[in-house]
Amino acid sequence: MTPAFAAVGIIVVLAAVQLLLQRSSPVYALLLSVGAASFLLLQLLPTVRALLQDLSALVRQADGQAFSCLLRCAGILLLTDYARMLCEEAGADSLGWCAGLAGRCFVLAAASPLLREICQKVWGLAG
Numbered sequence: 001m002t003p004a005f006a007a008v009g010i011i012v013v014l015a016a017v018q019l020l021l022q023r024s025s026p027v028y029a030l031l032l033s034v035g036a037a038s039f040l041l042l043q044l045l046p047t048v049r050a051l052l053q054d055l056s057a058l059v060r061q062a063d064g065q066a067f068s069c070l071l072r073c074a075g076i077l078l079l080t081d082y083a084r085m086l087c088e089e090a091g092a093d094s095l096g097w098c099a100g101l102a103g104r105c106f107v108l109a110a111a112s113p114l115l116r117e118i119c120q121k122v123w124g125l126a127g
Contacts, residue, residue, distance in 0.1 A: 003046075011040055018032045018036070069113070073107045076106045076107050080103025081103065084096040087099055
């Protein structure tokens with residue numbers, strides 16, 4: 001069994017136990033939730049380390065402007081998706097929809113210089 005499946009299995013079991021504890025002992029349920037989150041973050045450390053090594057290798061191979069555009073777009077998508085989920089969890093579905101739309105618009109705006117450059121190269125090759 002891969003570490004990812006094991007971690008997900010343990011998290012599912014801990015989430016079920018947390019739900020059972022929620023009614024009888026909310027303090028222990030909160031502690032269990034924090035412990036489960038800490039466990040998951042510790043399990044992610046090797047994966048994050050490998051991801052950062054891959055990203056640094058990609059930086060060495062790719063154009064700096066293209067890579068910074070990729071990182072900027074990924075950051076925008078992650079932040080706006082988290083904002084959308086928080087809005088939806090709070091019951092503000094229309095605000096969550098607006099946050100998602102804003103994220104997509106921000107990504108298009110951030111990627112437009114790179115898209116323009118790609119289109120110019122394609123048009124230069126075609127014409």
